[in-house]
Amino acid sequence: MELTVRQQKILAAVVELYIATGEPVGSKSLCETLDFNVSSATVRNEMSNLSDRGLLEQPHTSAGRVPTEKGYRVYIDRLMKRPGITGEEKRYIDSLILPSAYDPEKLLDGVAKVLASMTKFAAVSTTPSGESAVIRAVQLVQTSRRTAMVILMTSAGTMKSRVFHCDFDITPEILRVFFRMINEKLIGVPVASITPAYIQSLAASMGDMAIMISSALMAVAGAAQESMQSEVCLNGEINLLFYPEFGQEELRRIMDFLSRPSELCRLLSQPNNKVRVILGQESRRPELRDSSVIVSRYSIGSRDAGAIAIIGPMRMNYGRIISRVEYLSGSVGRMLTELMNME
Amino acid sequence: MELTVRQQKILAAVVELYIATGEPVGSKSLCETLDFNVSSATVRNEMSNLSDRGLLEQPHTSAGRVPTEKGYRVYIDRLMKRPGITGEEKRYIDSLILPSAYDPEKLLDGVAKVLASMTKFAAVSTTPSGESAVIRAVQLVQTSRRTAMVILMTSAGTMKSRVFHCDFDITPEILRVFFRMINEKLIGVPVASITPAYIQSLAASMGDMAIMISSALMAVAGAAQESMQSEVCLNGEINLLFYPEFGQEELRRIMDFLSRPSELCRLLSQPNNKVRVILGQESRRPELRDSSVIVSRYSIGSRDAGAIAIIGPMRMNYGRIISRVEYLSGSVGRMLTELMNME
DNA sequence: TTTAGCACTCAGTATGTAAGAGTGCTAACA
DNA sequence: TGTTAGCACTCTTACATACTGAGTGCTAAA
Incomplete structure (x- = not known):
C-alpha cells in the first residue's frame, strides 16, 4: 500500500529533524515542525505505521524514532527537496x-x-x-651524461615520464636512434599490452641494439604501466x-x-x-x-x-x-x- | 645529585615495563623483573625518590608509577639499550x-x-x-599540435614538468627558438629568483617574441616554483x-x-x-x-x-x-x- | 478519524557499598 | 645506615539499587 501524503510529510519531517539534531525524534517535538495541525497522538499513530513498514525504528522502546536505511532511501528517492546551488x-x-x-x-x-x-x-x-588507451607518442630527453627521460603520451591524454640510466654516454645520435626505433614499434599499441614479456621480445627483435636500448624500453614499460592505473x-x-x-x-x-x-x-x-x-x-x-x-x-x-x-x-x-x-x-x-x- | 646505579636500573625497568604493558607499574610487579633482589618496600622508597626528582609520576595516589617526559628523556639519552637491526x-x-x-x-x-x-x-x-638550487637545463617537448611540455632540471637533481598551450601551431622551428632563448636566459639562475615579476621582465626583453613565448615562460615559472617546495x-x-x-x-x-x-x-x-x-x-x-x-x-x-x-x-x-x-x-x-x- | 488520558518501558543519572591495588609511614632488623 | 615487614590509608573500579523523565502504545470518548 502506498504512503498517504500525510505519512510522506511525517517521514520527511522525521528524517530532516533527525539530520538536523542527531537525536531520535519524538511525536511531540515533531508536531511543532509540521505544517498542519494534529495532536501528538495522531502523529504517534502514523509513526507507528511507518515503523511497521520498516521506514523508521526505535533505538529502544521509550525513545523517539530514527530513519532506517529504507526510510532514508524513500526520502532520497522521492521526498527530498534539492536546494539549488547559487x-x-x-x-x-x-x-x-x-x-x-x-x-x-x-x-x-x-x-x-x-x-x-x-x-x-x-x-x-x-x-x-587509461586502461583502454593506446600509445600516441614517446619522447626522449637527455637529462644528464648517462641518463635520459622517456615521456609517454597516450590517447587518454595522460602523460607519464620516467628516467632511465645507461652504462654508456648518451649522444644525440644514440637518442635519435632510440627515438626512431621506439616510436616505430610502439605508436598505436595499447598500453595494456606493454607487459615485461612484450618488452623482452621487442628488445630481442632489435638485434645489436637489444642490450643498449633495454633500459629505455623498461622505462617505457614502467610509464605505460603507470598510465593505466587510475x-x-x-x-x-x-x-x-x-x-x-x-x-x-x-x-x-x-x-x-x-x-x-x-x-x-x-x-x-x-x-x-x-x-x-x-x-x-x-x-x-x-x-x-x-x-x-x-x-x-x-x-x-x-x-x-x-x-x-x-x-x-x-x-x-x-x-x-x-x-x-x-x-x-x-x-x-x-x-x-x-x-x-x-x- | 646523580642517580645511583640502582636508581638507574629501576627507572629503566619502570619505563620498559610501562612501554610493554601500558599499565602504571607498581612496586611489587616491578620487583619481579629486576635482576637483583630487594623487597617491594625498598623499591617503593627508590620510586618515591625518582618521583621527587620528577622522573616518575602517579596518575592518582593509589596507582603505580608512569614515566614523566623528563623520565623518558633520561631513559633515552642514557639508559636505553639499542637493539641492532639484523x-x-x-x-x-x-x-x-x-x-x-x-x-x-x-x-x-x-x-x-x-x-x-x-x-x-x-x-x-x-x-x-630545492630552495638553493639553480636551473641546470630546460627541455621542451611537443605534446600535441598546440601544446608542449617544459622539463626543468635543477642542480638539486629534481626534475619538474609542466604543459603549456599556445594559440598557434607549434612547429619544430618555433620550439627550437624557444629552447635557445629560454636556456640562454635561464641556465644558472637560482630557482628562487624565478618570480612572476622576473618572468614578466624576461618576456619583455624578448621583443617580438614576448607574446608568443609567454605561456612557455609561465610554465617554466610554475615548474621552478614547484621544484622549490619539498x-x-x-x-x-x-x-x-x-x-x-x-x-x-x-x-x-x-x-x-x-x-x-x-x-x-x-x-x-x-x-x-x-x-x-x-x-x-x-x-x-x-x-x-x-x-x-x-x-x-x-x-x-x-x-x-x-x-x-x-x-x-x-x-x-x-x-x-x-x-x-x-x-x-x-x-x-x-x-x-x-x-x-x-x- | 482524531484526541485526551494513562499505564508502562527503558536509558541515564545519582548514590551506596565492597573489593583490590598500591602507596607512605613506622618500627624492627641486619 | 640501609633494608624489610606490617599496617593504615587512599583512590579507582565494579556492581547493585533507586529515581527521573522522555516517549510510547492502548483505550475510550469526542
Missing part, C-alpha cells in the same frame, strides 16, 4: 580548482580537497583511467573523527577501507547517471555498514572517465551534498575535456 | 623501497609507507628541498587510532597538525646528527603534547636534504624504532645520492 557558489568552487586544471592528477587531488572542506566529510576522487586521491579523512555516530571501532574499519585504493576504486566504478547514493548495507561492504557514499562519475568528452565521491555518516544533509558533488563532477569533466582536446 | 631486516627494508628509487618523490612516498607499516605509527617524509608525504595516520592513550580530542588535534604540511616541515627541519627524539612538550606545540616524534634527516652527498620521521604516543619502544628510522634514513640518502650522481 551562481556565486559555482564560481567559488570553480575558482578553487581552476589553478590546478593544467594536470589531471593535480586537478583531481584538488577536487578531493575542495570536496572535503566543503562537505566536512571524507572525499575521494579517481584520476581518468590514481585514487583521498582527502579529509580527519573530518570523520568529528561525527559522534562513529566510534573508535567504526572509524578504524572505515579508515582501513579508505586506505585500500583498489577496493575503493571498485566501489566507485559502477556507472551512474548524475549522482548515486549508496546507503549503508547497500554497498555490500561490512566496513560501510553505517556510512553512506555519494558518488558521481565524470566524463571526458562523452567517455566515462573517473569518479568523485564523499563518504560520511548516514545522517547527512543529502540535498545539499548531492548538489555540490554533482556540480563538481560536471566541472571536472568540463575542465578535463578542455585540457585533453587542446590539440 | 642484516636480514636491512635487506628486507631495502627491497621494499628499491623499486621506487628511480624518482625522489616516489621513493620518499614509499619510505613513508614502509615506515608506517613497520612501526605502526604515523610516518612522514619530506622530499629533497613535498610532504604522510602515511599511516590510521595507525594512531589503535592507541588507547589517544582519545578523540587528542586524535583530532594530532591529525589536524599532520594535515598542515608547512608546520610539519618546520618541525622536522631542525638539523640533527643521526636521530632526534622530540618528546611531548619539547616540540613546543600543544597538538603534540602527548606524542613523541622521531626524526632523522637524510643527506644527498654531504648536503642535508630532507627528513623522515614517525609520530606516535609517548609510550613506544624507542630502541627498536630509532634503529629503524636511522637505518631507513641512511638508505634513502644513499639511494638518492646514487640517483643524482648518475651523470
Whole structure:
C-alpha cells in the first residue's frame, strides 16, 4: 500500500529533524515542525505505521524514532527537496580548482580537497583511467651524461615520464636512434599490452641494439604501466573523527577501507547517471555498514572517465551534498575535456 | 645529585615495563623483573625518590608509577639499550623501497609507507628541498599540435614538468627558438629568483617574441616554483587510532597538525646528527603534547636534504624504532645520492 | 478519524557499598 | 645506615539499587 501524503510529510519531517539534531525524534517535538495541525497522538499513530513498514525504528522502546536505511532511501528517492546551488557558489568552487586544471592528477587531488572542506566529510576522487588507451607518442630527453627521460603520451591524454640510466654516454645520435626505433614499434599499441614479456621480445627483435636500448624500453614499460592505473586521491579523512555516530571501532574499519585504493576504486566504478547514493548495507561492504557514499562519475568528452565521491555518516544533509558533488563532477569533466582536446 | 646505579636500573625497568604493558607499574610487579633482589618496600622508597626528582609520576595516589617526559628523556639519552637491526631486516627494508628509487618523490612516498607499516605509527617524509638550487637545463617537448611540455632540471637533481598551450601551431622551428632563448636566459639562475615579476621582465626583453613565448615562460615559472617546495608525504595516520592513550580530542588535534604540511616541515627541519627524539612538550606545540616524534634527516652527498620521521604516543619502544628510522634514513640518502650522481 | 488520558518501558543519572591495588609511614632488623 | 615487614590509608573500579523523565502504545470518548 502506498504512503498517504500525510505519512510522506511525517517521514520527511522525521528524517530532516533527525539530520538536523542527531537525536531520535519524538511525536511531540515533531508536531511543532509540521505544517498542519494534529495532536501528538495522531502523529504517534502514523509513526507507528511507518515503523511497521520498516521506514523508521526505535533505538529502544521509550525513545523517539530514527530513519532506517529504507526510510532514508524513500526520502532520497522521492521526498527530498534539492536546494539549488547559487551562481556565486559555482564560481567559488570553480575558482578553487581552476589553478590546478593544467594536470589531471593535480586537478583531481584538488577536487578531493575542495570536496572535503566543503562537505566536512571524507572525499575521494579517481584520476581518468587509461586502461583502454593506446600509445600516441614517446619522447626522449637527455637529462644528464648517462641518463635520459622517456615521456609517454597516450590517447587518454595522460602523460607519464620516467628516467632511465645507461652504462654508456648518451649522444644525440644514440637518442635519435632510440627515438626512431621506439616510436616505430610502439605508436598505436595499447598500453595494456606493454607487459615485461612484450618488452623482452621487442628488445630481442632489435638485434645489436637489444642490450643498449633495454633500459629505455623498461622505462617505457614502467610509464605505460603507470598510465593505466587510475590514481585514487583521498582527502579529509580527519573530518570523520568529528561525527559522534562513529566510534573508535567504526572509524578504524572505515579508515582501513579508505586506505585500500583498489577496493575503493571498485566501489566507485559502477556507472551512474548524475549522482548515486549508496546507503549503508547497500554497498555490500561490512566496513560501510553505517556510512553512506555519494558518488558521481565524470566524463571526458562523452567517455566515462573517473569518479568523485564523499563518504560520511548516514545522517547527512543529502540535498545539499548531492548538489555540490554533482556540480563538481560536471566541472571536472568540463575542465578535463578542455585540457585533453587542446590539440 | 646523580642517580645511583640502582636508581638507574629501576627507572629503566619502570619505563620498559610501562612501554610493554601500558599499565602504571607498581612496586611489587616491578620487583619481579629486576635482576637483583630487594623487597617491594625498598623499591617503593627508590620510586618515591625518582618521583621527587620528577622522573616518575602517579596518575592518582593509589596507582603505580608512569614515566614523566623528563623520565623518558633520561631513559633515552642514557639508559636505553639499542637493539641492532639484523642484516636480514636491512635487506628486507631495502627491497621494499628499491623499486621506487628511480624518482625522489616516489621513493620518499614509499619510505613513508614502509615506515608506517613497520612501526605502526604515523610516518612522514619530506622530499629533497630545492630552495638553493639553480636551473641546470630546460627541455621542451611537443605534446600535441598546440601544446608542449617544459622539463626543468635543477642542480638539486629534481626534475619538474609542466604543459603549456599556445594559440598557434607549434612547429619544430618555433620550439627550437624557444629552447635557445629560454636556456640562454635561464641556465644558472637560482630557482628562487624565478618570480612572476622576473618572468614578466624576461618576456619583455624578448621583443617580438614576448607574446608568443609567454605561456612557455609561465610554465617554466610554475615548474621552478614547484621544484622549490619539498613535498610532504604522510602515511599511516590510521595507525594512531589503535592507541588507547589517544582519545578523540587528542586524535583530532594530532591529525589536524599532520594535515598542515608547512608546520610539519618546520618541525622536522631542525638539523640533527643521526636521530632526534622530540618528546611531548619539547616540540613546543600543544597538538603534540602527548606524542613523541622521531626524526632523522637524510643527506644527498654531504648536503642535508630532507627528513623522515614517525609520530606516535609517548609510550613506544624507542630502541627498536630509532634503529629503524636511522637505518631507513641512511638508505634513502644513499639511494638518492646514487640517483643524482648518475651523470 | 482524531484526541485526551494513562499505564508502562527503558536509558541515564545519582548514590551506596565492597573489593583490590598500591602507596607512605613506622618500627624492627641486619 | 640501609633494608624489610606490617599496617593504615587512599583512590579507582565494579556492581547493585533507586529515581527521573522522555516517549510510547492502548483505550475510550469526542
